[in-house]
Amino acid sequence: MLRYPDTLPQDPPLGKPGRFILWIVRRQFWLLLGATTAAAANFIALALTPYLLGEAIDAGLAQGATAAIWRYGRLLLGLGAITAVAAALRHIGEVANWMRAAYTCSDIVGKHVTRTGEEVTKKLATGEVVATVATDAFHMGNLMESMPMFIGGLVSYFLIAGLLLQQSTTLGLAVLVGLPLVTAAVALLVPPLQRRQSRHREATGKLTALASDTVSGLRVLRGIGGEDVFAARYRDQSQAVRRAGVGVANTQSIMAALQVLLPGLFVVGVVRFGARLALGGEITVGQLVAFYGYTAFLAEPLRQVSMFIQFLTRALIAARKFSAVLEVRPSAGRLGDGDDAAAPLPLGDAAPVLRDGRSGVGITGGAFTVLVSPTPDLAGEVVRRLARLDDTESRDVTLAGRPIVEQPLAAVRHTVVLSDASPQLFTGTLRHEVDVLDSGDQLRLVEALAVADARDVLESLPEGLDGEITEKGRSLSGGQRQRVALARATFTAAPVLLLVEPTSAVDAHTERRIAANLSRHRRGATTVVVSASPLVLEHADEVVFLDAEGERARGTHRELLERARAGDPDAIDYARVVTRRNDTEEVHDAAPRR
Secondary structure, eight states: OOOOSSSOTTOOOTTOHHHHHHHHHHHTHHHHHHHHHHHHHHHHHHHHHHHHHHHHHHHHHHHOSOHHHHHHHHHHHHHHHHHHHHHHHHHHHHHHHHHHHHHHHHHHHHHHHHHHTHHHHHHSOHHHHHHIIIIIHHHHHHHHHHHHHHHHHHHHHHHHHHHHHHHOHHHHHHHHHHHHHHHHHHHTTHHHHHHHHHHHHHHHHHHHHHHHHHHHTHHHHHHHTOHHHHHHHHHHHHHHHHHHHHHHHHHHHHHHHHHHHHHHHHHHHHHHHHHHHHHTTSSOHHHHHHHHHHHHHHHHHHHHHHHHHHHHHHHHHHHHHHHHHHTOOOSSSOTTGGGSOOOOOOOTTOSSSEEETTTTEEEOTTOEEEEEOSSHHHHHHHHHHHTTSOTTTTTTEEETTEEGGGSOHHHHHHHEEEEOSSOOOOSEEHHHHHOTTOOOOHHHHHHHHHHTTOHHHHHHSTTGGGOEEOGGGTTSOHHHHHHHHHHHHHHTOOSEEEEESTTTTSOHHHHHHHHHHHHHHTTTSEEEEEOOOHHHHTTOSEEEEEETTEEEEEEOHHHHHHHHHTTOHHHHHHHHHHHTOOSHHHHHHHSOOO
16 A cells, blocks of 8 residues: 655655656566566577577588587577566566556555645646546556566667677677667657657647536536537547647657668668678678677667657656646645544543634534524635634634644544535445445444435435445435435544535425434534524524624524514624525514514
8 A cells, every 4th residue: 555745755856757757666676677687588588599590500511410500409499498488477577567557656646636635626627637547657657568678678789799799890880889870860759759749648638627527517518508619629629639649640650660661771781791791701601690680689679779768758748747746735734644543533521622713613512503604605614614624724723622733634534524515426336425434334324314314315226225326426316415415424423523504405394304313313412514594503502603703693593583683783683694584673573482
């Protein structure tokens, strides 16, 4: 399991793609070493084959079919067996390195997104993050896959260099100097290829972001007749991706052609030059055959070098994208704080158990408290500060008498649970949607659904708790989604439960039942609800009325209405909000009499 604090282990500052690639190499060093050893053995066996073949030819021409020929034959057979075994092990290692690198990159992005939450989407488009996992991780895998062949090819290249110079200095220098020059000529296409790949990656990220936005807002688009407009935008952007892809393909095709053409021409030149040396008696026939074999073989390691350079350019672009994601820091706590094992914080007898210093609102421990404000967003902001979603915003909040930002984040998350006004549902079964901690406690799960009055959701699914909920709960109505989210929140049995408008999408009869169930189920536990509905307020132990200036009034719902009838200006403002009447006399008439 990957675990990292503020920076990745042994990783230099983010933003430098080369350093990120080195971090990946360190993580799978032994796997790379094994694959590289197999690749080197494979290449060395292939490189020695022309040498032994040349020696066998010279021995046969000089001595005839003697024991030496059979000895060389056995050696060649042994090299063939080594080549086969090493190639198989090398391929296994390459695939393992690809998978390890690709899934490591996907894993760290996924974990980073869960740790940073909405901070990622504030700074990066969703499509960019998706493209990082779907595309850039594969490019990193391709680099790790090609690295053993690249290193093994270099090892065999230097081995052949020694054999060449030992047998013929002139021809050896021609091969050793000429082939790198051929490779350098091909490498001249790398910079334009990298620029075109970068443009293609940017265009792909924009297309993914546009697709994500279009799909998530499809209902809205249909409602306003905007499908055609967005379809046209998607079509235009997809054409931009196509054009960028064609530009990349053109450069790659030229590079691939040159990788075949230039080494081929070079082999022809070497054979011609070697033939002249053989006719002049400077090298033997066997050495000429060996040199031809060396030249033909060296084209493969140098091709691997060219491929490695291509993969490296893509991986550098991908590493920049990974760095952009990993540079995002959570708004609350530090990276990895939420991974620590923790138990809920002891709340003790602190009074209040939660306090927002900015608004002056204090939450009584063990009470069912409802926050009311003329603007629901205002009360929602208070609750979000109490939940410590942003350390800057929550710096004046205390939990159990201590600043909440100074307490372990994991413990805070186990103590204070927030269900916001627009809760997110995920693809999966109803069981896993509610039991997010996978406790397996079916009785509590059914009880949580009953508290949220969500039995109709359970009954509507043929498989019951194992029934499938589609992406974002689109198979459910708005009220059903809200109640499933409420069941999920109550299932946590958090010591402090914060709910923002949990009944805004249900009818009055359902809202009454939910309020009664919630009050009964959470008796003795601290519960804070943002709502201005009288059906919820009737069940509150305490109602807090606040506005932009802070807390204005506190009491039960009926007490505040009685105070409004008595002429209390703060209570009158409260009554106007909950009764939705503006005239003072109407407020007096709406207030209940004892």
